Amino acid sequence: MADSYSLPESTKFLEQISAKKALSVIIGLSVGAAAFLFWLIYFKEGAEAPVAWIGNLSAVNAGLNTLSTIFLILAFREIRHRNFRKHMQFNLAAFVTSALFLVSYVVYHHYVGDTKFMGEGFIRYIYFFILITHVVLSVAVVPLILSSFYFSLSGKFQTHKKVSRFTFPIWLYVSVTGVLVFFMLKYFG
Template identity: 65%
Template sequence: MVNDLNLPESIKAFEQINTKRAISMIIGVSVAALLFLIWLIYFKAPATSEIPWVKNLSFLNATFNSFSTIFLLLGFREIKRRNFSKHMNYMISAFITSSLFLVSYVIYHNFVGDTPFEGEGVIRPIYFFILITHIVLSAFVVPLVLTSFFFAFSGKFETHRKVSKWTFPIWLYVSVTGVMVFILLKSFG
């Protein structure tokens, strides 16, 4: 639904949620998710059973990240055109593909574990720069995205805009570098 200014209307249930409580919950969920991923990737041994199709999930992960990138760019274009309805649809699509990526990523790392990078020479520091910045910034994506969505859905569009000025470039960078990491691992792994 939109009003006379073509701004989307808030979702009434979100208007009733205390902002400080919502941000606290978002941070709590984000920290729990981050700690789980750190445990899964760096401390948990891969599952002992092998499922052949799981090894192909790395390609699916890169595909989800590619779609997220496309939806983010389309959403950015639509907000610049002040087409709030299309912007919202593209951003929700980016959220869905990023969420599907996360589920697939967890399944992959549970069964396959970490993939070592075997490239040598100048590509090695390039790969690790991309990987490290990707990992560090990905820790901020979940809380930023959830916070941006909360402010949009609760009708706090000015705050949504301020948070999204940080969310968009970080989310885009993480989506693009996720694909780059996949390509470099497949090319040099």
């Protein structure tokens, strides 16, 4: 794998950082981000929205999750064809759209706070199953994504491959279920 793909010069410094140190930073950042989001959604009251378009950010978030899903599927296709450059480009695009989603998500929940699901009956159980698995796996996928990128960009391709076998399906599930949660909240909200 390393023979047919050379690392960009801008990532060469990552080869010097030990996996233990990198993973410590990744886990620290991931725990901090998860704690912040938990506080933001469940403990902070929504602020008064200064502009009307804040309410539209949930649709933007669904669109960004959809784009992430598409980029992840394209990245998977490219790695199957051993096109490492395209694989990396699509993964970077998925990462960027996921990062933009996170920024938009934080802004939305800063103003809106927690969104209540109003559906009743069996759909309520389905919604909460999807939501709970989405939330739990979204917390777990952040360090997996960052670790996959670290191992790839530092040239540790065998470890990257092992970690990415878990990262890809979880990231894909989180992206798809994020869109499902949006539509269920819109329809039953």
